[in-house]
Amino acid sequence: MYDVLVIGGGPAGLYAAYCLARAGRSVAVFEEHREIGMPVHCTGVLATGSFSRFTLPQDSIRAALRNARFHSPDGRFLSFASDQDEAVVVDRPSFDRGLADQAVEVGADLFLGHRIEALLRFPEGIVAHSSIADDGSRPIAGRLVILATGAAYHLHQSLGLGLPARFVRSAQVEVDFARLAEVEVYFGNEVAPGSFAWVVPFTRGGVPKAKIGLLSSRDAERYLARFLQSPMVAPRTLPNPQCAYRRRPVPIRPIPKTFAERVLVIGDAAGIVKPTTGGGIYYGLLTAELAAATATEAMNAGDFSARFLSRYQAAWQAALASEIRTGVLFRCFASQLSDAEIDEAFHMVASEQVGHLIRDHATFNWHKDVILALWRNANVRGFLWRSLVARGSRLVSPRLHRSDVAPAVRLSEEGSQIG
Numbered sequence: 001m002y003d004v005l006v007i008g009g010g011p012a013g014l015y016a017a018y019c020l021a022r023a024g025r026s027v028a029v030f031e032e033h034r035e036i037g038m039p040v041h042c043t044g045v046l047a048t049g050s051f052s053r054f055t056l057p058q059d060s061i062r063a064a065l066r067n068a069r070f071h072s073p074d075g076r077f078l079s080f081a082s083d084q085d086e087a088v089v090v091d092r093p094s095f096d097r098g099l100a101d102q103a104v105e106v107g108a109d110l111f112l113g114h115r116i117e118a119l120l121r122f123p124e125g126i127v128a129h130s131s132i133a134d135d136g137s138r139p140i141a142g143r144l145v146i147l148a149t150g151a152a153y154h155l156h157q158s159l160g161l162g163l164p165a166r167f168v169r170s171a172q173v174e175v176d177f178a179r180l181a182e183v184e185v186y187f188g189n190e191v192a193p194g195s196f197a198w199v200v201p202f203t204r205g206g207v208p209k210a211k212i213g214l215l216s217s218r219d220a221e222r223y224l225a226r227f228l229q230s231p232m233v234a235p236r237t238l239p240n241p242q243c244a245y246r247r248r249p250v251p252i253r254p255i256p257k258t259f260a261e262r263v264l265v266i267g268d269a270a271g272i273v274k275p276t277t278g279g280g281i282y283y284g285l286l287t288a289e290l291a292a293a294t295a296t297e298a299m300n301a302g303d304f305s306a307r308f309l310s311r312y313q314a315a316w317q318a319a320l321a322s323e324i325r326t327g328v329l330f331r332c333f334a335s336q337l338s339d340a341e342i343d344e345a346f347h348m349v350a351s352e353q354v355g356h357l358i359r360d361h362a363t364f365n366w367h368k369d370v371i372l373a374l375w376r377n378a379n380v381r382g383f384l385w386r387s388l389v390a391r392g393s394r395l396v397s398p399r400l401h402r403s404d405v406a407p408a409v410r411l412s413e414e415g416s417q418i419g
C-alpha cells in the first residue's frame, strides 16, 4: 500500500508528489493522459519569484516579461513597464514534464494513461480504481489521497466534497505571431464580456508565437474567434494551420471543504486560483506544499480523519483566504462594468493619483494590497458607488467573514454555474 495516491498529473499533483517523495513517503501519481502536460490549456505566465519560492524546472522558460499594455474598449491604452522581469512564460508541457521528472527522481511512481473513476475508502486506507487496464493494472491502495484533478470534478461528490460555486469560461489558441515585446490585455464587453482577453508573446525554436485567449462570462470560443478576426489581432497573426482552440472552465471560488476523511484537495480541483485573473499555477504549488505537510503530519500521527486533515484548510486559508475574498469581491464588481465605465476606470488609472497606487502596490501574485489601496482612494470609491447605484446593486460591506470564502456581496450573475 502506498502512503499517498495523487490523482492528477498537473503542476499541483506533481509538486505534491515531489514534496512527499522527497520526504521519504511512497507516492503514486495517476494521470489520465498518456503524456504529461498534454493537452495544453494554459498560457503559462508565472511570477519570476515562483522559481525561487518553489523547486521548478528552469529550462521550461520561453520568455521573460516586464512590459504590459492594457487596452480600453474605446481604443486607448496604458503601458506598464518594469526595470526587471516580473513574470516568465513557461512552456507548460516542458514545465509539467520537468515537475514529473523531479518527482520520479526522488522516488514517486507515475502511472500514465490511468483515469481514476472511483475512490473507495476502507478501514485501513483508500483504493483508486482506474478505467484503463491495458497493462493489467489493478486497483491500487493508499493511506491518503491528494485530489489534484484540475477543473474536473467527477470524483468530488462521492467523497462528500462540494464544487466551486462559480466559474468563468475560457478559450485559447497558440498562433505564429508578429514579434512582440510586451503582453497585451484587452478589456470590453465586445471583446471578453465580464473579463479580459490577452496576447502573450513567446518564441519556440526561434519562431515568434503568441498565446491568444480570453476569459468570458459566456461563449468564450465565439468571442475568441471574433477577437482573432479583429483589427487588434488579425493583421499580426501569421497563417498557422495547427491553431487549435482549447476551451475550459476556470473556477473562481474555492470549494467549501478541501478535506475529507483520507482526502485532501489541491489546486484547481479545490477551486483555489486567483479570482482576478484565473491564474492558478502558483496557488496550486502552494496548496501542494501545504497538503504534503499535512499528509506527513497525518501519517506521523496515524490519524486520517477529516478533523485532523482540516488543518490543511486552515493552513491555505491563512495564506490565501483574504487574497481570494478580496479578489472575488473585485471580480464581482469589475465584471459588471459597462464599456463606458471601463473607459472611465482607464481614465482614472491614467491619472497620477491613482496610477501611483498601482505602481506602489501591484504585484504579480498578490492583488489584495492594490485592491484595498484603490478602495481607500476617494476618486475610486466615488466611481464604485456611482456604478453600483447605476445598476441598483448593493455592496453590503467590504468586511468579509473568515469562515466564508464567498464574498458578502450580491451582484447579478457573473459566471456560469456548473454542478
Ligand SMILES: Cc1cc2nc3c(=O)[nH]c(=O)nc-3n(C[C@H](O)[C@H](O)[C@H](O)COP(=O)(O)OP(=O)(O)OC[C@H]3O[C@@H](n4cnc5c(N)ncnc54)[C@H](O)[C@@H]3O)c2cc1C
Pocket: 007, 008, 009, 010, 011, 012, 013, 030, 031, 032, 033, 037, 041, 042, 043, 044, 045, 046, 114, 115, 116, 117, 148, 149, 150, 151, 152, 170, 171, 172, 213, 248, 249, 250, 266, 267, 268, 269, 273, 278, 279, 280, 281, 282, 284
Ligand atoms: C486558457 C487558460 C490560461 C491559463 N493561463 C494561466 C497562466 O498564464 N498562469 C497561471 O498561473 N495559470 C493559468 N491558468 C490556470 C492554470 O492552467 C491552472 O490553474 C493549473 O493548470 C492548475 O493546475 P492543477 O495541477 O491544479 O490542474 P491541471 O493542470 O488541470 O492538472 C490536472 C490533471 O489531472 C488530470 N486528471 C483529471 N481527472 C483525472 C482522473 N480522474 N484520473 C487521472 N487524472 C486526472 C488531468 O488530465 C490533468 O492533467 C490558465 C487556465 C486556462 C484555462
